[in-house]
Amino acid sequence: MILELQNITLNFSGSKDSFRILDGLNFSVEKGRITALIGGNGSGKTTLFNIISGFQEGFTGNILFNGKPLHALSPAKIAQRGIGRLFQGKPLFQDLNLLDNMKLASGDSSGESPFSYLINRKKIDAGEQEKERQAIDILNSLFGADNKYTKMLHNMGSEFSYGEQRLISLARLFMGNYSLLLLDEPTAGVNPVYINTIRQIILRMIADGKTTVLLIEHNMPFVRDIADRCAYLADGRIQHQGTPCEVLDNREVKNSYLGIL
Amino acid sequence: MEYILHIVIMLNIYILLVLSANLPVGLANLLSICQAAFYGIGAYFSAYFLMRFQLPFIAVALIVMTLTGLCSLVVSFAPVKLKGDYFVLATLAFQMIVFTVLYNWTDVTRGPYGIPGIPSVKLFGIMSISGIYGYFILTAVLSGSVILLFRKLKFSPYGRVLTAIRSDELSVSALGRNPVHFKTWAFFISAGFSGLAGLIYASYISYIDPTSFTLDESIFILTALFIGGIGNVKGPVLGALFVVVTPEILRFVGLPDAVAANLRQIIYGLTLVLIMYLRPQGLWGKITLK
Numbered sequence: 424m425i426l427e428l429q430n431i432t433l434n435f436s437g438s439k440d441s442f443r444i445l446d447g448l449n450f451s452v453e454k455g456r457i458t459a460l461i462g463g464n465g466s467g468k469t470t471l472f473n474i475i476s477g478f479q480e481g482f483t484g485n486i487l488f489n490g491k492p493l494h495a496l497s498p499a500k501i502a503q504r505g506i507g508r509l510f511q512g513k514p515l516f517q518d519l520n521l522l523d524n525m526k527l528a529s530g531d532s533s534g535e536s537p538f539s540y541l542i543n544r545k546k547i548d549a550g551e552q553e554k555e556r557q558a559i560d561i562l563n564s565l566f567g568a569d570n571k572y573t574k575m576l577h578n579m580g581s582e583f584s585y586g587e588q589r590l591i592s593l594a595r596l597f598m599g600n601y602s603l604l605l606l607d608e609p610t611a612g613v614n615p616v617y618i619n620t621i622r623q624i625i626l627r628m629i630a631d632g633k634t635t636v637l638l639i640e641h642n643m644p645f646v647r648d649i650a651d652r653c654a655y656l657a658d659g660r661i662q663h664q665g666t667p668c669e670v671l672d673n674r675e676v677k678n679s680y681l682g683i684l
Numbered sequence: 685m686e687y688i689l690h691i692v693i694m695l696n697i698y699i700l701l702v703l704s705a706n707l708p709v710g711l712a713n714l715l716s717i718c719q720a721a722f723y724g725i726g727a728y729f730s731a732y733f734l735m736r737f738q739l740p741f742i743a744v745a746l747i748v749m750t751l752t753g754l755c756s757l758v759v760s761f762a763p764v765k766l767k768g769d770y771f772v773l774a775t776l777a778f779q780m781i782v783f784t785v786l787y788n789w790t791d792v793t794r795g796p797y798g799i800p801g802i803p804s805v806k807l808f809g810i811m812s813i814s815g816i817y818g819y820f821i822l823t824a825v826l827s828g829s830v831i832l833l834f835r836k837l838k839f840s841p842y843g844r845v846l847t848a849i850r851s852d853e854l855s856v857s858a859l860g861r862n863p864v865h866f867k868t869w870a871f872f873i874s875a876g877f878s879g880l881a882g883l884i885y886a887s888y889i890s891y892i893d894p895t896s897f898t899l900d901e902s903i904f905i906l907t908a909l910f911i912g913g914i915g916n917v918k919g920p921v922l923g924a925l926f927v928v929v930t931p932e933i934l935r936f937v938g939l940p941d942a943v944a945a946n947l948r949q950i951i952y953g954l955t956l957v958l959i960m961y962l963r964p965q966g967l968w969g970k971i972t973l974k
Contacts, residue, residue: 478854498858499860502860503860510855518915518970519844523844523848535845535861537870541836
């Protein structure tokens with residue numbers, strides 16, 4: 424198991440009452456597989472991602488990543504340990520061009536100190552060229568040798584459509600050295616052609632056998648198509664898990680989440 | 685001629701101040717309203733070192749910039765981790781505290797009497813920069829160098845991270861960069877260069893007192909930044925040019941003597957409002973204030 428969540432509990436405090444969003448949740452993610460996390464709106468899926476990637480404080484329980492605890496690490500440290508994240512509805516950095524968006528995702532952050540560029544410019548320039556070459560290689564391998572994105576490297580993030588920004592945000596994750604990728608609704612708001620491209624990108628992510636994908640999705644045909652495992656989150660716990668067919672054909676999941684009687 | 689040179693020297697000092705403010709405000713999304721406090725700290729440290737020691741300009745500059753930068757950590761260590769309104773309040777508090785200390789710690793700062801007789805800076809420890817022509821050349825070289833330096837910083841990998849922090853801090857964290865680290869450096873560098881402006885000001889005017897480093901001065905620096913445009917290098921330079929030169933131009937428009945001072949303030953204020961209304965991103969900015 425690459426990721427183990429043990430007895431995770433989280434309460435959100437309101438003005439009068441506190442609300443238990445996760446209630447002793449236990450969940451494990453198998454290495455090298457695609458696992459889909461499904462559940463209704465407000466069931467705590469994104470909150471669980473926030474807990475894993477260090478953005479949510481105030482929970483109890485243990486998180487083990489490759490057998491080592493993640494508790495109390497900052498989001499940046501967790502990312503450096505190898506957990507990448509695609510946020511729901513967050514596009515590219517709008518004021519950076521495509522190339523800089525890709526470079527910023529690189530696992531090599533040397534040269535990003537304010538003085539290093541002034542002190543050792545040659546080395547930094549060489550590193551920047553290497554990152555550019557890596558970015559172009561990734562774009563070519565994902566979108567084809569003659570793709571439009573390698574010709575738009577200097578276009579600002581804001582100049583791309585939402586769907587394109589989603590594709591590039593996924594492509595950007597190849598720049599880092601991630602062994603676990605948390606993808607929050609990668610296909611939301613994206614047209615069917617791009618959904619197919621996203622499917623291919625996610626399959627490429629796990630192709631090396633070293634990377635694991637945990638994704639949140641409401642697109643059930645997509646989940647059936649791509650996921651190896653599926654977990655259903657409701658009432659603060661994982662209620663069912665198994666293959667996508669087993670979970671999605673479960674009577675309770677059908678009734679309470681999919682609305683099929 | 686000397687009047688024009690004086691305006692240009694003050695313009696060069698404000699270019700340093702506004703460019704310094706642009707680093708936290710324009711790039712790192714930290715609305716700092718204590719830039720005048722760093723300007724003042726730099727000026728008072730400079731007065732001490734220039735009056736006590738015969739150090740060359742470079743040495744005094746490095747010492748003052750480092751000490752002023754270290755003072756920025758007082759603000760950074762707690763509130764930079766906090767964000768938005770909390771940070772603004774923390775910088776406001778720092779500004780008020782620094783002014784109060786400069787005004788009331790009379791044994792050290794001479795309080796409202798100020799410090800007179802601050803000597804000129806000495807290049808290489810021998811050649812004293814004196815007179816308006818000397819300071820014109822010194823400040824022109826300095827502001828030109830600082831413009832180039834900040835341009836390099838903006839387009840460096842460090843500038844890239846700061847620009848990304850402005851867009852989306854959470855995503856920057858998720859990509860393995862610690863925004864607090866980058867913001868702290870931005871604030872440190874900004875304070876250091878504001879301190880350098882304080883050094884030039886103190887040695888050029890040869891007298892400092894706390895009223896030059898008030899909250900009004902911090903707001904004046906921010907006004908210049910927002911008018912010029914945040915997030916790039918040309919905007920702050922143009923903003924400094926606007927706020928320093930416009931009031932001087934208004935002196936020569938032939939307003940009746942009895943109401944000239946008040947009318948100049950009204951015209952200046954209206955011009956600022958019009959610019960913000962017609963160009964909310966500033967004269968040369970791309971980023972619109974939120």
